[in-house]
Amino acid sequence: MELKRRCGRGDLPCARPEGMRLVEKPGDHSIPKESPLRRVLPGVFIANLQQLLNWGRKNSLWYMTFGIACCAIEMMATGASRWDLDRFGSFFRASPRQADFMFISGTVNEKMAEAVKLLYDQMAEPKWVLAMGACACTGGPFAGSYNVVDGVDKIIPVDVYVPGCPPRPEALLDGLLQLQRLVGREGLEFVPRGTAAGAGEGGGRS
Amino acid sequence: MSGASDQRSSTARALRDHLAGAAPFAETDVRPDGEVVVRVPPDKAVAAAEALAGFQPHPLNYLSCVSGVDRPDEDQIEVVYTVHSLPGPAKASLRVRVDRKAERPSLPSLVQVWPAADYHEREVYDLLGVWFEGHPDLRRILLAETFEGHPLRKDFVQNRPPRRRVTREDYQP
Numbered sequence: 001m002e003l004k005r006r007c008g009r010g011d012l013p014c015a016r017p018e019g020m021r022l023v024e025k026p027g028d029h030s031i032p033k034e035s036p037l038r039r040v041l042p043g044v045f046i047a048n049l050q051q052l053l054n055w056g057r058k059n060s061l062w063y064m065t066f067g068i069a070c071c072a073i074e075m076m077a078t079g080a081s082r083w084d085l086d087r088f089g090s091f092f093r094a095s096p097r098q099a100d101f102m103f104i105s106g107t108v109n110e111k112m113a114e115a116v117k118l119l120y121d122q123m124a125e126p127k128w129v130l131a132m133g134a135c136a137c138t139g140g141p142f143a144g145s146y147n148v149v150d151g152v153d154k155i156i157p158v159d160v161y162v163p164g165c166p167p168r169p170e171a172l173l174d175g176l177l178q179l180q181r182l183v184g185r186e187g188l189e190f191v192p193r194g195t196a197a198g199a200g201e202g203g204g205r206s
Numbered sequence: 207m208s209g210a211s212d213q214r215s216s217t218a219r220a221l222r223d224h225l226a227g228a229a230p231f232a233e234t235d236v237r238p239d240g241e242v243v244v245r246v247p248p249d250k251a252v253a254a255a256e257a258l259a260g261f262q263p264h265p266l267n268y269l270s271c272v273s274g275v276d277r278p279d280e281d282q283i284e285v286v287y288t289v290h291s292l293p294g295p296a297k298a299s300l301r302v303r304v305d306r307k308a309e310r311p312s313l314p315s316l317v318q319v320w321p322a323a324d325y326h327e328r329e330v331y332d333l334l335g336v337w338f339e340g341h342p343d344l345r346r347i348l349l350a351e352t353f354e355g356h357p358l359r360k361d362f363v364q365n366r367p368p369r370r371r372v373t374r375e376d377y378q379p
Contacts, residue, residue, distance in 0.1 A: 111350045146357045146366070147349055 050187045057100070057126070058183035059089040061176070064099035066119060069106025071133040071166040078169040088176060096120075101128035101159075101179065103172075104152045107135035107142055113149050120156045128183065130175055131158045134165045141165075210295075214240030217296045221261055228257035242298040248313050251302045255287070255319040264294030269316075272326030274334040278360045281307055283334055287316060287323070304336060306359070315341035333358040 036051035063085075067075060079085045079092060093099045096119045108116055120129065131152050134140030139150035149155060159182055162175035218240040225234050225242070231250050235243040246254040258266040266289040275284040287300040304311040315338035316323045327338045328347040335356035338344055346353065355366050 110353075111348075146362070147353070 048188075051184075054184045054186050054188070057186075058180040061088070061090045061100045061128075061179065061183065062093045062098060063090055063130075064096055064102040064119065064123070065092040065094045066102055067105050068108060068112060068116075069135065071103075071105035071136070074166040074169060075103050075105045075132060075172065078172045083169040083173060085173070085176065088173075088180070090176060096122035097124060099123050100126070101130060103130050103132050104136040104158070105132045105166075107140070108149045108152045108155070109147045110149060111147070113155050116152065117155050126183075126186065128159045128179055129156055130160045130162065130179055132162050132164075132172060132175070133167055134163060137161045137163055211240075214295050217264060217294065218242050221258075221264075221266075221296050221298060224261050225254075225257055228260065229254045232257075240295065240297065242296075244298055244300045246300065246302060248302055248304055251300070251314050251316065252319065254300055255316045258289060258298055258300060259319050261291070261296060264291040264296035266291050266296055266298055267320075268292045269320035269322040269326070272323055272330060274330040274336060274358070276306065276334060276358065276360050278306070281305060283311060283336055285313060285330060285336060287320070289320070310337050311335065312337040312339050314339050315344075317341055332356070335359065 036047040036055045037045040038047065039045050067073075077083065079090075085091060096102075100123075102120065102123065104116065120127070129152070131137050135142060135148070136152045139145070139148050142148040143150050152158060160175050160179045162171055164171050167175070215236075218236045221242050222234050222236060225232050225244065229244075229246070229250070231246060232254050233245040235245075237243060244254055244258065268290045269287060270290050271286075271288040273286045273288070275286060277284060282303045283306045284301055284303045287302075288297075289300065290297045300316075302313055304313050313336055315327055317327065317338075318340070324342065325347060327336075327341055328343070328345060330336050331338060331341075331344055332346040332348050333356055345351070349357070355362055357366075
């Protein structure tokens with residue numbers, strides 16, 4: 001019934017409650033500090049194109065539905081409602097063609113290494129890799145074993161390492177935030193690919 | 207409890223008597239939990255397995271596990287088929303030994319008696335290097351086809367070739 005009331009110009013319906021007026025306040029246009037947008041005039045924003053691209057990319061990092069070992073259980077928990085990777089714009093994509101990055105969630109043995117490499121090659125650029133857990137970082141308890149790749153960085157470039165056996169979902173979320181920080185700097189400064197992001201504020205790359 | 211225990215031991219005795227007729231070459235032993243241990247030479251393994259599978263009224267028709275045991279101090283590899291009976295309480299383990307020093311240690315495959323032995327025998331072949339003659343598809347099951355050696359042999363670590371580390375160069379296009 002409220003919607004039926006006419007207001008403004010023409011005959012467009014208006015959902016605004018009676019008595020409320022649109023008021024532009026100067027403070028309404030304030031934008032978050034981390035946003036690449038800068039307001040120059042009311043309703044006019046400018047941005048560095050690379051920053052704008054990075055901003056979009058880092059807030060929609062879709063990861064591949066690919067779990068290798070027990071760390072995958074923790075990854076699924078992180079993606080589910082309790083920790084909810086979705087609120088960072090990340091969620092599972094079931095195809096490497098649609099994925100931006102992949103969690104290496106578990107022990108990579110030499111038979112699995114070919115599949116991991118194949119899936120990595122099928123992902124479209126730009127793409128990132130997050131090594132999750134001790135096994136994916138270094139081989140973990142199986143390092144030196146007869147059938148285990150000692151760290152997935154032997155076969156594909158890794159951007160973020162998250163240690164732990166398995167890492168807590170909070171640690172994985174921190175890894176994702178590190179990756180977002182990395183993606184946000186892409187093309188703006190020298191970011192060597194395939195090396196670990198440093199821990200802590202600011203990262204270890206700059 | 208004692209009723210079930212009595213039934214297990216009476217079943218074990220019946221199975222032992224059955225084997226004395228159907229597989230007289232087998233060396234049998236009854237363990238306290240009612241499991242009948244059957245030791246046979248390799249060439250009699252199929253006959254012993256058929257005798258176990260033909261036990262009435264509790265045919266041992268459920269192969270639950272095949273284990274390989276490396277015994278370097280006796281220069282033998284023992285393959286243990288653990289079988290249960292779905293209709294009843296009977297259980298047995300069929301144990302066959304093969305010389306581990308042989309170039310190609312081989313045992314008859316029991317896939318024709320228990321089809322479930324297929325993957326299990328491939329695993330024993332993969333990890334311990336026992337060739338199962340008559341197996342329909344004897345390939346490695348866990349390790350890559352290019353893997354050299356059989357890693358669960360006790361002397362694998364001493365005898366394995368120098369390990370070639372996987373490097374990033376291996377996966378460059």
